[in-house]
Every structure is written in C-alpha cells, then in structure tokens.
Amino acid sequence: MLASVSDRRLIAGGQVVTASSVFRADVLVADGLIVAVGRELDAAGAELIDATGCYVLPGAIDAHTHVSMPAGPVVTVDDYDTATAAAAMGGTTTIIDFVIQRPGQGVAEALSGWRAKLDACPLWVDVGFHFACVDLGVPGALEELAMLPEQGISSFKLFMAYSGTLMVSDRTMLEVMRVAAASGVLVLVHCENGDVVDHLVAGALARGDVSPVWHARTRPPVAETEATGRAIALAAVVGAALYIVHVSCQGALAAVTAARAAGQAVLAETCPQYLRFTESDLDRDGFEGARYVCSPPLRSAADQEALWRALAAGGLDAVNSDHCPFRLADQKTLGRHDFSLIPNGVSGVEERVMLLYDLGVRTGRISLSRWVELVATAPARIFGLAPRKGSVVPGADADLVVFDPARPRKLSASSQRSAADHSLYEGVEVAGSPSWVLLRGEPVVADGMFVGDAPRGEWVARARVGEGSTRVRLTT
Ligand code: URP
Ligand code: ZN
Ligand code: ZN
Numbered sequence: 001m002l003a004s005v006s007d008r009r010l011i012a013g014g015q016v017v018t019a020s021s022v023f024r025a026d027v028l029v030a031d032g033l034i035v036a037v038g039r040e041l042d043a044a045g046a047e048l049i050d051a052t053g054c055y056v057l058p059g060a061i062d063a064h065t066h067v068s069m070p071a072g073p074v075v076t077v078d079d080y081d082t083a084t085a086a087a088a089m090g091g092t093t094t095i096i097d098f099v100i101q102r103p104g105q106g107v108a109e110a111l112s113g114w115r116a117k118l119d120a121c122p123l124w125v126d127v128g129f130h131f132a133c134v135d136l137g138v139p140g141a142l143e144e145l146a147m148l149p150e151q152g153i154s155s156f157k158l159f160m161a162y163s164g165t166l167m168v169s170d171r172t173m174l175e176v177m178r179v180a181a182a183s184g185v186l187v188l189v190h191c192e193n194g195d196v197v198d199h200l201v202a203g204a205l206a207r208g209d210v211s212p213v214w215h216a217r218t219r220p221p222v223a224e225t226e227a228t229g230r231a232i233a234l235a236a237v238v239g240a241a242l243y244i245v246h247v248s249c250q251g252a253l254a255a256v257t258a259a260r261a262a263g264q265a266v267l268a269e270t271c272p273q274y275l276r277f278t279e280s281d282l283d284r285d286g287f288e289g290a291r292y293v294c295s296p297p298l299r300s301a302a303d304q305e306a307l308w309r310a311l312a313a314g315g316l317d318a319v320n321s322d323h324c325p326f327r328l329a330d331q332k333t334l335g336r337h338d339f340s341l342i343p344n345g346v347s348g349v350e351e352r353v354m355l356l357y358d359l360g361v362r363t364g365r366i367s368l369s370r371w372v373e374l375v376a377t378a379p380a381r382i383f384g385l386a387p388r389k390g391s392v393v394p395g396a397d398a399d400l401v402v403f404d405p406a407r408p409r410k411l412s413a414s415s416q417r418s419a420a421d422h423s424l425y426e427g428v429e430v431a432g433s434p435s436w437v438l439l440r441g442e443p444v445v446a447d448g449m450f451v452g453d454a455p456r457g458e459w460v461a462r463a464r465v466g467e468g469s470t471r472v473r474l475t476t
Helices: 080-089 107-119 141-151 170-183 194-207 213-217 221-238 250-261 272-276 279-283 288-292 301-313 352-361 368-382
Strands: 008-012 015-017 022-024 026-030 033-038 047-050 055-058 060-065 092-100 126-132 155-159 186-190 242-244 266-270 400-404 433-439 442-446
Touching: 015 368, 055 368, 060 080, 060 352, 060 368, 080 092, 080 433, 080 442, 092 107, 092 155, 092 368, 092 433, 107 126, 107 141, 141 170, 155 170, 170 186, 170 221, 186 221, 194 213, 194 221, 213 279, 221 242, 221 250, 250 266, 250 301, 266 301, 272 301, 272 352, 279 288, 301 368, 352 368, 352 400, 352 433
Parallel strands: 008 047, 015 055, 060 092, 092 126, 126 155, 155 186, 186 242, 242 266
Antiparallel strands: 008 026, 015 022, 026 033, 055 400, 400 433, 433 442
8 A cells, every 4th residue: 555645656666568669667756747757766755656567558548438328218327436437447547438419409408418417426537528419400510519629529429320319311421520520520430320220120020039149130240331331431522530439340340441541541449349259149048148239249250350450450540448338137128028129238448458458468469569559549649638648658647557467357247346237257357457547646546446535537628630638738
C-alpha cells in the first residue's frame, strides 16, 4: 500500500511499453501529469510504486461502450458508476460512450439527457461521448450536429441495422457524412444490412427456428460485407473519414483493405468476443447461447484467424469492447421462445486489455507494443485524445497501468465490477492483470484492489479528426 498521501509518485523498476518500443524506465508523476520517464530520476518526496517484473502502459482507452443504453423494453445494466469501475479494474482509464438520439428527439436534448445520466454517477475513469444520429427529420438536426465538435464531440455514429429503432437510410448516411466531412468529424458505422437481416429473421421464425443460434444464421457475413462496402462507397461520395465498428468477418475486412489500398480514409476495429468465441457458442445447450448474442454475431474460426492476421499486420486499427451488458435472468430471457427478442450485446470493458494480452501477446500473435497500440495509443489518436492520453510521455495525463504478467485473475460474474449477472468469460483464468491503475496520477486500483475513496473521472472533450487534444498541458 502507499506509505503516505502525495501527488508525486514514482513508478519504479518496470518495463515501459509504448506503441513503438519496450524499455526499462521509471515514470515520475506529479500534479496529475507525467513529469519524466527515465532512469535515476530526481524523485525526492515521491511515493514509490514498485513495478518490478511488470509492464508500465498508458491507461487504455475503450472507444466503444454502451452505458445505460435503452434497447427495446430493457436498458443495459451498467450505469456510469459500475461501467467506469469495471473499466478501471481492467486497466482502462477512458471510455468513449454512445449518446443515442431517439426518433423525434433533438440533438441537444439527446445530449443533455445522456449528460444527466453521467452527472448522476461517480466516475472512476474519464468518459467521452460519440453521438449516434437516428433521425434527421427533427428541425435543425444537421446544424446542431455541425456544432458538436465545438462541444468536444468529434465522432458521429450511424446504424445500418436495427430497423424500426436505430437503422438509417442511405440518404441520411450521406447527409450526416457530408456534415461530418465539413466539420472534421469521424463517422462510425455499424455495418449490417438491416433489410437482409429482417428478411432472414422472418423466414426463420415462420419455420419455427427460434433458438439463439438462429441469431447468427440470420445475420450472415454477406449482410455485414455488403453494408461495409456500401458505407465505404457512401463515405467516398462525400469525402468523409470512416471508422467501421466491430468488424467480425473476412468479407468486411476485405472491403476495408481494398478501400485503404485505394487511398480512402477508412479505419476499423474489432472486439475481444470475435477473437475468443465462434458461432458454435450460440448453439450451446438450452438457452445458454443467448449469453453470446451480439451483433454482428460470432463467426467462424477462419474469420477469427483473419482478424488476428489483420491485427498483427495493421489491417485493423483498434480493439474496443462494445461493452453492452444485459442480465441473463430477466433481460436475455425475453427471447427464450424467439431469438430475435434477445437483447443484443455482451460485456467486455473490464476484460478487454487482459484478454488481448492473453490471447494475443502470450500466444505470439501480436507484440507487446502492438497490444498497447491497439488498446490505448491508437484509440487515443483516432478519437482526438492524443497527445493528452494514450502515451507514456512527459506532459500527458498520468493515466497509467502497472500490468503484472504474473498476476493471474480468474474472470467471473461474482468478482466483476459490472452489474451484469453473468460473464462470458466465467472461470477463465488470464495470466496477467493490472496491479496498479492511476488516473491523473491517483490510484484507482492499488495492488490489484479497487480504491473506492474518491471518484476522479471527468467528462472529456475530444479534438476533431487530425487535430491534437486541445487540453494537453505541458510542464516545464
Ligand atoms: O450487439 C451489440 N453489438 N450491441 C450493442 C449495439 C451495437 O450494435 O453496437
Ligand atoms: Zn453495433
Ligand atoms: Zn456497439
């Protein structure tokens, strides 16, 4: 434990891991910032955090979460208290969550409603917002969207699936993308052809095919591949910068790869669930498969291998969680007799960094530096948080993780900070875990334990595409 209260801390004896190198160095923090990175630093009066045998990483950034998100008759179970506590326990010091406009709702109204949910909770890590546009029929919507970057929201989201609730037309996509291109905003797209899905779902239900595995069978790779290609084409028409969320299959990857080869600004992420599970998990006995229902659905082992190759070679830019937790007992069960009523989404904000280390670094699929790039440095850069976050450099926020590769953690619903009543990773033992997590220099996790003394998370404004964070403070 810490010996005394101080705002100067020395993280000593560890290996600093950045997106480009791994080196032995101590990290001195003061007044919430990283002050120095090196050997034999002048750390008089600083509290010592012993990182011997550990990796010292920038606090991870999870750019894809759904906190307190309505989904039909239910709401995701984590609020900003439990979601940010879970994030912290997993080494994530910033999440970027989705404000989702309701049909008929103004942009400012949607934003203030979401902000009220956030303000009602203690925040254990920092939180930023994306804005998901659902309805441009509201007077002034496009003008209001254009103002969002001024308010620190520099990414829009569009859904090509979930007809009747979130899905938008190609025309809406073009209009939003045009505003985004003119305002320095990145456009995130959920790529699945909603009409194809509806058509296949209707057929399955008519035949009496109602079990969870039909979720995957009615959302085939072609629906994702087609939508990914269409989103890329629409973005090209108006010159918008595009970011494809939760890429799950080879066809979508190929579309992204081709667009990049042609020089288009297309970025893409995948999520841990697509790297760990396959469609067969949806076919588990009884109703077990419901726990694995997310969209796009879990795919084949061949898709998984393609995702790993892209992560290693740079064909994918980030790994975010798409944390979207629903209870099994009374939420997932809504679809006990009809898979199409199972709320879509799985957890992962707490597990993401540890899983990618376990499944990626320990197996030799990706390097230590690539791990840090995928979970921290790239999301910070892409989403306008760099250089303030995502790097271990003097002047940046002292958001830091001491990751102990020899500190196993057994993942379980009984110990997770998420309010979900189950864990996809129940009983899985990861080899390494964060022993210390600092937010602006203050421990949120100390010696592996959550420090619930004072919530110090803040809402964070993000810079436009291509601009650095305007809020970085450099010390002299
Ligand atoms: O199944 C998922 N992914 N649920 C969350 C909403 C979304 O599509 O990202
Ligand atoms: Zn989605
Ligand atoms: Zn999502």
